[in-house]
Every structure is written in structure tokens, then in C-alpha cells.
Amino acid sequence: MAEAVIQTEKLTRRFGSFTAVDEISFSVLAGEIFGFLGANGAGKTTAMKMLTGLLAPTSGEATVAGFDVYKQTESIRRSIGYMSQRFSLYDDLTPRENIRFFGGIYGLGSLELREKGERLLESLDLQESADTHLAALPLGWKQKLAFSVALLHEPKIIFLDEPTGGVDPVTRRRFWDMIYQAADSGVTVFVTTHYMDEAEYCDRVSIMVDGRIAALDTPEELKKNFNAETMNEVFIRLARPAKRMDS
Amino acid sequence: MSPAIQTERLCKQFGTVEALREASLSVAEAELFGLIGADGAGKTTFLRILATLLVPDSGKATMLGLDTVAGYREIRTRIGYMPGRFSLYQDLSVEENLNFFATVFGATVEENYDLIRDIYVQLEPFRTRRAGQLSGGMKQKLALCCALVHRPELLLLDEPTTGVDAVSRQEFWQMLQRLKAQGITILVSTPYMDEATLCDRVAFMQEGRMLAIDTPQGITKLFTRSLFAVQARDRHKLIRALRSYEHARSAYAFGSSVHCTDARNAADPSELAAWLRSRGFDDVTVERIEPGIEDTFMALMEEQPAQSEAGKGDNG
Incomplete structure (x- = not known):
């Protein structure tokens, strides 16, 4: 049995009288691709903020990479990578500058950074565009670069928040090739998506409804339990009766 | 019946980026048309030109029979446009936004309430909330x-x-199906392939061109090769193995x-199954399947030589 790299016990966050995340308990194992699904407003973002050390929980327990989410947020941030469609790289910096900037933030030394940066540009076949403003690159390339930059400091866990939004179906699948590669090398992948076919690519999937985890299992088991053909059906069956207005 | 939307060889360039390359399309009245x-x-x-917010470099577009350049004033009163980025006033409430947009067009919420009722009832509990919230x-x-x-x-709905x-x-x-049933023509863009099947007709767009225009069923006929659905326990290993299959x-x-x-064109699934079994995939199943829209789009994309990979900007 692999060790748990994320473990939560009745993790809760309230905003005033509103309970955004309501006593969620689950664990994610090392090297796992864990899909974290839920409708807009179900509490995913709040839960992710707590797990990445950006928001203190109201109650409950959680450890990420062995560190406590109340007291050791700095250590958590050093042990994780983060990428989302909304926040990734700077468009008005070049790929090389982005690597240097984010590598620096993640605490890499300049020598290490130069070495790793060059290797990265080479592996992504980006050498020719290394000094072009990022804005001029296709979205698919930016996403690959953002993903690789988030892995530069060799984190134990990478959090991907809707990493594939808006890209074409070929680029989306090439991105998943990279996710598989990272998982094969031992990185734990925690990923959110609105593409239900991508839920099928995960080892296990949790579905949040109204602040709680309504289901958590492998895609195969979920489909079997809900007597559904696809994860889309499972999701719609669970999320449709949500009481909380999507607000 | 004249088409509700007609474009002929629309071209638009931003600096060195060719955003549209002779894009021609025709959408019939009351059609639900998907731009994928x-x-x-x-x-x-493309949608901004139709909404009369951009002028094409060359080519011509008509909306409801009116030229998008000469007839922009009338077009604007007769169409609705929902841009991709949230464009309402964040610091006005739900109700205030709605009243504002009605007033701009010289209408009232009351007189057209039947059209929006289905959607608005879901917003009603939040009618005093600021749109930004x-x-x-x-x-x-x-x-x-x-x-x-x-x-x-x-x-016109942009993603x-x-x-x-x-x-x-x-x-x-x-909701879109109900609006169509009331006779409203809808041109909607989306990156989700599964939504294409919900349209009357779709156009596949890539690098400023219309790659294919047809009904969802018609589009899949463009896929002419053999397609197999392959299943095995270790999917990642399976994908790598398949990519090395000659x-x-x-x-x-x-x-x-x-x-x-x-x-x-006419490959045998058992041949592939045998090949995979010889490579250690004991539990493999191979089944011939009919291509879906996404299969077809991906095949069309890959057949198009990439025009300008690195030079192509994100003109969102």
C-alpha cells in the first residue's frame, strides 16, 4: 500500500453562516492521479486553497506531503507545484524568463536553474522560441511549459486546476500524456476538470456536491455503482440534485 | 429563404497573425449552428465581425440580410451578442444589469419576460446581488x-x-433548444466536442479556416479509416504500445x-488484438467502432499541415 500524501479528516471551512467545505475526509496516495470533481460552487476551489496552504480551515485536520495545513503552510508550498488555466505564466515574459522567475520563486539556485531550464527548453522543443514573448506562443505550448515549470522544483504533489480548459482535443490528450509521465515518475497528481472523459483517465475520482464528497472511487467502480455508461452520467446524477444554488 | 447569416471569404489579420483566412459560412433562419x-x-x-464590432480586411458578411459594415446600426438592434469574457457590470446587481440592457435597446424586462423567464427564475433569488459576486x-x-x-x-454566443x-x-x-424552437437563429462557439452533436449543423474551425461544414452525422462521414476502441488495464502503457504499431x-x-x-481503410481488429497480446496485454479487447465528432475533428486537424505553429498567437 502506497503512503498517503494528502490526508484530510473532517476538513471544514465556513464563510460566515455559509459552509463552503463540510467535513470532507479522504486521502490521496503517492503516485496516484486523483480527479477532484464537482459542480461550480460545490466547494472545490475552497478545498484546494486549504490543501495548498492558501486558506486556513475552520475545523478538521489535513496534512499535505506530511505537513500540517494549519501550521506548516510554508513547507507545504515548497512540496507542491500548482498550475491552473487562470494562473500560470507571464505572457509578457519569454519562456526562458518565466523559467528563471518561477524557478527562483520555488527556491532553485541560479546554477541549478540554468541547467534545468536549458534541459526543459530542449525537452519541450522550445529552444527556438525561448526568447520570444510567451503571448506569441500557441496555448498548447504555454500549457506544457506551465506544467513543466510547476514541476521544476521536483514537488511531491502537483495541483492542476482545470489545466486543459479551452484547448483542442489533440492538445488536451498530449497534455494528459505529460500527466501520465509525471505520475509514472512518482509525482502525485491532484487534478480538477470539467471534461468528464478526463475523469476516466484518473486512478480515482471524488465528486463534491454541496461542500461534501458525495462519491469517491475508481471510475470503473463509480460507473458500476451508479449503473452508468460514462463518468458524465455519474456526475450529472450526483450533481443535479444539488441543493446549494450555484451562486 | 435568405440565410440569417452569410459570410463570403472573410479575412482578418492582426499584425502578422492571420486570424481569419477566407472564412465562408451560411446559417439558415432558426438554425442552431455550432462553431467548433x-x-x-x-x-x-469571426463572431466579432458578425456582431459589427470588427471590420474585415476583405470579404463580406451579412446578418439578417444587412451588410455588417453598412448596416451595423440596424443589425445591433436586432441581434443579441454574448462575448466570451464576462461583460456585464460587476458592480451593478443582477436586476440592475438586466434593466440597463433592456433600456439601452428601448425595451422593458416586463414586455419580454416570457423569453427569459426559464433562465431568470434561477437568478431571481440573487436579484439584488452584484453581478461580480x-x-x-x-x-x-x-x-x-x-x-x-x-x-x-x-x-451570437462566444463560448x-x-x-x-x-x-x-x-x-x-x-435553454438554447427552447430559444431555437421560438424561431431564434443561434450561432454558438464551443471547444466542447460533445456539444457539437446538439447542433443542427457545425463548422470546424482551425487557423482561421472552416475545415468542414455539415450536420453532426454528415461530419463523421469524413472519417474514412478504420477506428478501433481498445481496452486494457494499463492504459498509459497501451497508448505507448499502440503508437509504436506500424x-x-x-x-x-x-x-x-x-x-x-x-x-x-479495412483493417481487421483481430490482427491488432493478436499484436497486442504478443506484447503482453493479456486482457486486451479490440472493437471496431463508428467515429464520433471528436474522432473526426482530431483526424481533420492532423491532416492539416500546421501552418505556423510558433508564430500563431492566442487571439482568443
Whole structure:
């Protein structure tokens, strides 16, 4: 049995009288691709903020990479990578500058950074565009670069928040090739998506409804339990009766 | 009947980026038409020209029979446009936004309430909330209400479901079907291939061109090779193995299986199964399947030589 790299016990966050995340308990194992699904407003973002050390929980327990989410947020941030469609790289910096900037933030030394940066540009076949403003690159390339930059400091866990939004179906699948590669090398992948076919690519999937985890299992088991053909059906069956207005 | 939307060889360039390259399209009255394509394909530029917000470099477009350059004033009063980025006033409430947009068009919410009622009832509990405080799904619904409140004959919707969850997406498409039933022409862009099947006709856009225009069923006929759904326990290993198969043109994950395109037109699934078994995939199953829209789009994309990979900007 692999060790748990994320473990939560009745993790809760309230905003005033509103309970955004309501006593969620689950664990994610090392090297796992864990899909974290839920409708807009179900509490995913709040839960992710707590797990990445950006928001203190109201109650409950959680450890990420062995560190406590109340007291050791700095250590958590050093042990994780983060990428989302909304926040990734700077468009008005070049790929090389982005690597240097984010590598620096993640605490890499300049020598290490130069070495790793060059290797990265080479592996992504980006050498020719290394000094072009990022804005001029296709979205698919930016996403690959953002993903690789988030892995530069060799984190134990990478959090991907809707990493594939808006890209074409070929680029989306090439991105998943990279996710598989990272998982094969031992990185734990925690990923959110609105593409239900991508839920099928995960080892296990949790579905949040109204602040709680309504289901958590492998895609195969979920489909079997809900007597559904696809994860889309499972999701719609669970999320449709949500009481909380999507607000 | 003259088409509700007609474009002829529309071209638009931004600096060195060719956003549209002779894009021609015709949409019939009361048709629900899908514009499918990735970020940067030119969808937004195309819709902005139709919305009379951009002028094409060359080519011609008519909306409801009116030229988009000469007739822009009248077009604007008769169409509804929902841009890709949230464009309502964040610091006005739900109600204030709706009233504002009605007033701009010389209409009232009351007189056109029947058109937006289905959507607006879901927003009603939040009618005094500022638009900026709404979640993604609710913002989309409000934006649709605001685009509809002057009872337009034609709707242009730019990626209304991007970033919206599967349940809200389904609801949104049910609303579009109801609007179509009332005779409203709808041109909607989306990066979600599954939404293409909900349209009367679709156009695949890539690098500023219309790659194919047809009904969802017609589009899949463009896929002429053999397509297999392959399943085995270790999917990642399976994909890698399939890509090394000499007859494989492509292998991509598709839900719980892997879709493998055989470069030959009439390939035998048992041949591939035997090959995989010889490589240690004891539990493999191979089944011939009919291509879906996504299979077809991916095949069309790959057949197009990449024009300007690195030079192509994200013109969202």
C-alpha cells in the first residue's frame, strides 16, 4: 500500500453562516492521479486553497506531503507545484524568463536553474522560441511549459486546476500524456476538470456536491455503482440534485 | 429563404497573425449552428465581425440580410451578442444589469419576460446581488438574459459554456433548444466536442479556416479509416504500445478506452488484438467502432499541415 500524501479528516471551512467545505475526509496516495470533481460552487476551489496552504480551515485536520495545513503552510508550498488555466505564466515574459522567475520563486539556485531550464527548453522543443514573448506562443505550448515549470522544483504533489480548459482535443490528450509521465515518475497528481472523459483517465475520482464528497472511487467502480455508461452520467446524477444554488 | 447569416471569404489579420483566412459560412433562419474549434482558431474574431464590432480586411458578411459594415446600426438592434469574457457590470446587481440592457435597446424586462423567464427564475433569488459576486454558471445565465432581453432575432454566443460544469452545460443547451424552437437563429462557439452533436449543423474551425461544414452525422462521414476502441488495464502503457504499431495512424485516450486509427481503410481488429497480446496485454479487447465528432475533428486537424505553429498567437 502506497503512503498517503494528502490526508484530510473532517476538513471544514465556513464563510460566515455559509459552509463552503463540510467535513470532507479522504486521502490521496503517492503516485496516484486523483480527479477532484464537482459542480461550480460545490466547494472545490475552497478545498484546494486549504490543501495548498492558501486558506486556513475552520475545523478538521489535513496534512499535505506530511505537513500540517494549519501550521506548516510554508513547507507545504515548497512540496507542491500548482498550475491552473487562470494562473500560470507571464505572457509578457519569454519562456526562458518565466523559467528563471518561477524557478527562483520555488527556491532553485541560479546554477541549478540554468541547467534545468536549458534541459526543459530542449525537452519541450522550445529552444527556438525561448526568447520570444510567451503571448506569441500557441496555448498548447504555454500549457506544457506551465506544467513543466510547476514541476521544476521536483514537488511531491502537483495541483492542476482545470489545466486543459479551452484547448483542442489533440492538445488536451498530449497534455494528459505529460500527466501520465509525471505520475509514472512518482509525482502525485491532484487534478480538477470539467471534461468528464478526463475523469476516466484518473486512478480515482471524488465528486463534491454541496461542500461534501458525495462519491469517491475508481471510475470503473463509480460507473458500476451508479449503473452508468460514462463518468458524465455519474456526475450529472450526483450533481443535479444539488441543493446549494450555484451562486 | 435568405440565410440569417452569410459570410463570403472573410479575412482578418492582426499584425502578422492571420486570424481569419477566407472564412465562408451560411446559417439558415432558426438554425442552431455550432462553431467548433480550439483557442486561437479564429472563432472570436469571426463572431466579432458578425456582431459589427470588427471590420474585415476583405470579404463580406451579412446578418439578417444587412451588410455588417453598412448596416451595423440596424443589425445591433436586432441581434443579441454574448462575448466570451464576462461583460456585464460587476458592480451593478443582477436586476440592475438586466434593466440597463433592456433600456439601452428601448425595451422593458416586463414586455419580454416570457423569453427569459426559464433562465431568470434561477437568478431571481440573487436579484439584488452584484453581478461580480455570482459564480461562473450564474454569470453565464445572467449574460444570456441580458443578450435576450430586447428579443433579438439572432443570437451570437462566444463560448458560453467554457469553464462551466457538466450539469450547467446541459441546462444551458436545453435553454438554447427552447430559444431555437421560438424561431431564434443561434450561432454558438464551443471547444466542447460533445456539444457539437446538439447542433443542427457545425463548422470546424482551425487557423482561421472552416475545415468542414455539415450536420453532426454528415461530419463523421469524413472519417474514412478504420477506428478501433481498445481496452486494457494499463492504459498509459497501451497508448505507448499502440503508437509504436506500424499501422497505427494515431492512438488517443477516449473515456475508458483508447481509440486507435488504423491507416488502412479495412483493417481487421483481430490482427491488432493478436499484436497486442504478443506484447503482453493479456486482457486486451479490440472493437471496431463508428467515429464520433471528436474522432473526426482530431483526424481533420492532423491532416492539416500546421501552418505556423510558433508564430500563431492566442487571439482568443
